Amino acid sequence: MLGFFLEAETLILPDSVQKAQWKQIVERFTSLDAETFLRDFTGQVIWVALKIAVAFAIYAAGRWIINRLVHLMDASFDRRQVDKSLRSFLRSLVKGAAYTILLLIIVQLLGFNTTSLVALLAASGFGIGMALSGTLQNFAGGIMVMFMHPYRIGDYIEAQGQAGTVKEIRLFSTVVTTTDNKRIYIPNSSISNAIVNNYSSETMRRVEWKVSLAYGDDVAVAKRTMLAMLESDKRVLHTPDAPADPFVALSELADSAIVVVARTWTLNGDYWDLFFDMNERFYNELPQQGLHFPFPQLDVHLDK
Structure with a gap:
């Protein structure tokens, strides 16, 4: 019905021909029922x-x-x-x-x-690919994460200066929830090329404490007391699967204190509970054995 509107040619024609064509179009339009x-x-x-x-x-x-x-x-x-x-x-x-x-x-x-x-x-794919090169890199990074499995959903990881639990692995980003319930989106391109510290990949972890004691305290008493506390906790592993038994030793002679280090192995899920509970026990029970926690101090000698 409206096909006559398409009969006007787009090429440059003489004025007489154009006038004749427009006259024909106007006549056909006015004759419409x-x-x-x-x-x-x-x-x-x-x-x-x-x-x-x-x-x-x-x-x-x-x-x-x-x-x-x-x-x-x-x-x-x-x-x-x-x-x-x-x-x-x-x-x-x-x-x-x-x-x-x-x-x-x-x-x-x-x-x-x-x-x-x-x-x-x-x-237009080439131009779009150049404009979205970062997005395509994120997609390729997501594929690498899927095949290499540096982490999985539910793992607690540390990467790109961020730490948290992996909630979702998307096409272009990895969603991580921090301990204070903040949601962080890490691009897959950066995380696939970065160092990823996965705290959940192994079933066991080593816990370490460093306790500062005063100079003059009995190191043997400190070692024996701390070792007994570790041995009495059921969360400390004593199975053949554990890489080593609980260990206590004098670690450092610091400026204002001696430092005693204690190490043991525990299940991944018990790590923080054991760490905090033993800190409290060290603080409460070591002074009962005549041991002291010194304050930083500096001796000044004046020559008259």
Whole structure:
């Protein structure tokens, strides 16, 4: 119906030819029947409205299918006991790819040429890749984390100057929750190339205390008392799996005190409880054996 609007050529033509073409267009437009125009226009509006309604219906159905697919994936991961870190990464990857396919289907339904759209995206991919080089590096870093497994969900790690429990490994970042409940997003590109201190990867950890005592205190009494306290705690490991038994020794002759070091092995989950409890016991029980905790002091000698 409106095809006559496309008959005007875009090439540069002589003025006489252009005037003749415009005259023909005006005559054809003025000769239109109002009833026919309204009927055709109404039909086009109804057709477009139907296509939009179908597109919304396809989007709703596609979204339900994607959520169902993700649910089935989670159930399959549970049966196969797939690692939580890999599970989170694959879920994000599948959802992203599925929604991209759904978008292409809706665009094609609305009458757009998806081949041209894909070609346009491919042609602009280089520029987009250069602009989003950091994002692509984060994606590659996420893949490296998935395959190398320097940490998993639930591990307590320290990396890039941040420390906390890994809550989620996403396509582009790792989500870490600190001990004071702050959420930190660390880019995967930086964390995959950084030194990661994983405190949760081993079942046992070594606990160490350094106790400062006054010069003149009996070191043998201090060693015997501290060792007895460690031996009496059930959280201290005495199994053959422990790399060493509890150990106490004179570590340092400092400026204002002697330093006695105590070391033992415990389960990862008991580390902090044992550390804090034994600190309190050292403070309360060592003075009962005639031992003293000195203050920093400086002797000044004046020559008259």
